[in-house]
Amino acid sequence: MAKKKPLILVTNDDGITAPGIRALIEVMNTLGDVCVVAPDSPQSGMGHAITINDTLYCDKIQVHKDEQQQEYSCSGTPVDCVKLAVNEILKRKPDLCVSGINHGSNSSINVIYSGTMSAAVEAGTQGIPSIGFSLLDYSLDANFEPVKKYVKQIAEECLKNSMPKGVVLNVNFPKASAKELKGIKVCRQANAHWIENFDKRTNPLGREYYWLTGEFVNEDKGEDTDEWALANNYVSVVPVQFDLTAHHAIQDINSWEL
Amino acid sequence: MAKKKPLILVTNDDGITAPGIRALIEVMNTLGDVCVVAPDSPQSGMGHAITINDTLYCDKIQVHKDEQQQEYSCSGTPVDCVKLAVNEILKRKPDLCVSGINHGSNSSINVIYSGTMSAAVEAGTQGIPSIGFSLLDYSLDANFEPVKKYVKQIAEECLKNSMPKGVVLNVNFPKASAKELKGIKVCRQANAHWIENFDKRTNPLGREYYWLTGEFVNEDKGEDTDEWALANNYVSVVPVQFDLTAHHAIQDINSWEL
Numbered sequence: 001m002a003k004k005k006p007l008i009l010v011t012n013d014d015g016i017t018a019p020g021i022r023a024l025i026e027v028m029n030t031l032g033d034v035c036v037v038a039p040d041s042p043q044s045g046m047g048h049a050i051t052i053n054d055t056l057y058c059d060k061i062q063v064h065k066d067e068q069q070q071e072y073s074c075s076g077t078p079v080d081c082v083k084l085a086v087n088e089i090l091k092r093k094p095d096l097c098v099s100g101i102n103h104g105s106n107s108s109i110n111v112i113y114s115g116t117m118s119a120a121v122e123a124g125t126q127g128i129p130s131i132g133f134s135l136l137d138y139s140l141d142a143n144f145e146p147v148k149k150y151v152k153q154i155a156e157e158c159l160k161n162s163m164p165k166g167v168v169l170n171v172n173f174p175k176a177s178a179k180e181l182k183g184i185k186v187c188r189q190a191n192a193h194w195i196e197n198f199d200k201r202t203n204p205l206g207r208e209y210y211w212l213t214g215e216f217v218n219e220d221k222g223e224d225t226d227e228w229a230l231a232n233n234y235v236s237v238v239p240v241q242f243d244l245t246a247h248h249a250i251q252d253i254n255s256w257e258l
Numbered sequence: 259m260a261k262k263k264p265l266i267l268v269t270n271d272d273g274i275t276a277p278g279i280r281a282l283i284e285v286m287n288t289l290g291d292v293c294v295v296a297p298d299s300p301q302s303g304m305g306h307a308i309t310i311n312d313t314l315y316c317d318k319i320q321v322h323k324d325e326q327q328q329e330y331s332c333s334g335t336p337v338d339c340v341k342l343a344v345n346e347i348l349k350r351k352p353d354l355c356v357s358g359i360n361h362g363s364n365s366s367i368n369v370i371y372s373g374t375m376s377a378a379v380e381a382g383t384q385g386i387p388s389i390g391f392s393l394l395d396y397s398l399d400a401n402f403e404p405v406k407k408y409v410k411q412i413a414e415e416c417l418k419n420s421m422p423k424g425v426v427l428n429v430n431f432p433k434a435s436a437k438e439l440k441g442i443k444v445c446r447q448a449n450a451h452w453i454e455n456f457d458k459r460t461n462p463l464g465r466e467y468y469w470l471t472g473e474f475v476n477e478d479k480g481e482d483t484d485e486w487a488l489a490n491n492y493v494s495v496v497p498v499q500f501d502l503t504a505h506h507a508i509q510d511i512n513s514w515e516l
Contacts, residue, residue: 047337048305055461056468076470081307083470087454099417109383111502112306112376113337125367125451164507166449171433184516188503191424193383196345203313208394212341231302237516239507244369245446249422249497256415258442258495 006032006095013115018099023144034069078119097123100133124168190225192218264290264353278359281402286353292327336377355381358391448483450476
């Protein structure tokens with residue numbers, strides 16, 4: 001008897017029709033049975049948001065004729081999509097969850113704002129091997145061709161090896177041609193942060209409002225970081241955990257007068 | 259010359275008029291100069307969401323007459339509030355950021371869904387000592403009296419000691435009387451997760467929709483966890499980090515064929 005094909009859940013945060021998720025679906029169709037449950041509209045910057053004070057809609061759709069995967073369009077956040085897929089739509093636990101390919105970086109501290117990565121983390125909390133993919137190109141016509149072979153390779157390895165417990169992968173691709181791409185590096189998250197510069201304006205009714213804009217500040221010179229890898233045209237792979245305990249700090253805090 | 263009073267930023271995710279933040283403001287007014295920047299409406303479950311595709315409003319308001327603190331009501335998420343406060347409203351970096359007191363638990367895996375904790379984490383990424391407070395009582399008329407002395411003690415210790423780098427505190431209070439409360443325990447995050455049970459309904463137009471409901475599953479029997487502490491009427495304090503790298507897993511993933 002032939003080995004059962006793996007069941008792969010695909011989601012993202014740019015919305016179900018974004019070019020990035022279409023590229024991801026194309027690759028996953030070569031690896032297993034694909035079910036897509038993704039937001040019906042862009043959800044960038046949604047972090048690990050969930051919908052608790054509103055209703056959720058989830059409709060079976062077909063984005064392109066003749067494609068083999070099942071697809072569901074959901075009114076909620078990326079995390080809602082994973083919860084709906086795992087607990088309501090899929091008949092069994094998927095063998096892999098992939099999220100993306102995000103249009104834009106989720107490296108370094110961006111991981112905490114990322115809907116793409118939160119979907120992967122949510123699947124991880126349910127015990128599903130899981131990967132978030134992002135390309136450092138925000139444009140809608142970003143070129144995903146050069147990264148497809150890496151997406152396939154990393155997903156295959158993830159299906160073959162067992163993912164360490166409590167870990168999901170955060171994969172970022174530099175904006176580079178196939179020739180420029182140098183390979184894959186397993187990294188740690190660079191220690192960086194954002195400094196915001198709010199753009200203050202006045203609306204037609206005379207009320208002041210802001211646009212959030214910011215500057216990414218990386219003070220981490222380490223060559224073992226995702227930022228270093230990406231700046232040097234490597235694909236960065238960071239193992240990410242959702243036990244947020246700073247175990248090393250427990251002793252420190254215990255020395256306080258509490 | 260008298261020592262300068264500390265500047266304390268207060269925010270939350272239940273909205274600026276929630277009883278929990280009013281209790282927190284009351285305590286912080288005894289410790290320093292308080293500035294409140296909080297959402298104008300409930301933002302529970304917003305995780306680390308930020309507002310990038312929409313405008314932000316932020317208005318100076320006074321919720322109760324005769325109160326000494328400055329207050330700003332913001333149309334965005336808890337993380338937006340911290341970014342606006344630090345980069346636009348405050349003249350200098352605050353000495354402490356406190357978020358809450360949340361109506362409901364943010365212990366264990368709930369930390370990743372929590373707007374309360376995301377606000378604290380955001381302040382942490384900006385190098386501000388930071389604490390999220392939550393009470394295990396979802397009701398609007400939850401009794402915050404018994405926990406005020408602990409809020410004060412933990413905030414005072416946070417101002418006195420230096421917070422370990424890259425760490426913020428996740429403080430949860432059991433729903434208990436002053437007499438029942440046994441003291442404070444520094445803990446690790448219990449290894450738990452949610453199993454969702456979607457409540458499927460049909461709207462008046464005949465379209466199916468869902469409500470997200472779930473069951474919290476804690477399989478972690480450890481007596482060093484926040485869940486154990488809370489179940490035994492202790493205040494739990496978990497040091498939380500925002501370097502999400504699973505450092506222990508880097509070697510594992512390096513053994514894959516990447």
